[in-house]
Amino acid sequence: MKKRKVNWLNVSLLVCLIVFLVSGFFLIKDIYTSSKEKNANNLLSDIVKDARKNIDGIDVNTENMKDVYQSLYEQNNDMAAWIYIEGTGLDYPVMYTPNNPEFYLRRAFDKTYANSGSLFISDGCEPDGNHVIIYGHNMKNGTMFGYLMNYDSYDYFETHPYIEYDTLTHQGKYAIMSVFYTEIFPVEEKNVFRYYQYTDLSEQSTFDYYIAAALSSSLYDTGVTAEYGERILTLSTCSYHKENGRFVVIAKEVTDE
Helix, strand or coil, rough: CCCCCHHHHHHHHCCCCCCHHHHHHHHHHHHHHHHHHHHHHHHHHHHHHHHHHHCCCCCCCCCHHHHHHHHHHHHCCCEEEECCCCCCCEEEEEEEECCCCCCCCCCCCCEEEEECCCEEECCCCCCCCCCCEEECCCCCCCCEEEHHHHHCCCCHHCCCCCCEEECCCEEEEEEEEEEEECCCCCCCCCCCCCHCCCCCCCCCCHHHHHHHHHHHHHHCCCCCCCCCCEEEEEEEEECCCCCEEEEEEEEEEEEEC
């Protein structure tokens, strides 16, 4: 009985076809998932925009601030704040779960699994604290804190110099003062700026060090600095310039002139 010859060319073509189909499936799945998560966040943003229109002309610096976010807060009272940068797509709720700070790392606003996760407040910080560190994913489609990566350009900073950060009782406007690439440093490494460890800036010496280190780390001079007692906002996301890389934007609260 003759053995049949294996046509290795056909086998190779079949394997390539299978790999192509599987890769295509996962690519389409990723695109669909990304689009679905983006649309869900856009719906939240639309709710807030409509609420702002309804209280237009009202002083929203105190109790009325909650009116803007009341319907979303009723859906999920883990929502502690809202962050927005005009002229960008950064327009999201900020979640706060002090007993489990990274709960929303891979969860959407409705607590279902989401690859893009939600923006959340760091362990050790409070929504209305003297220093709020907010973490978010650097998504490939530019959503979440992917928008922050544009700040490596001074030209982009010039056209988007402010961050709006509202809690349920306070309307805040923050001027960007420092933008830099960094990393999560190994424990043994000395003389480095571990911005993520400075959750409390209530001591003046700690505040002064944090601001000085932030300014000296910045990619460019924004012309903005901070004085002890002013509220500080730090936004942090992953960066792929090195292992455990991070991209950080730091701002201080300002009042309208």
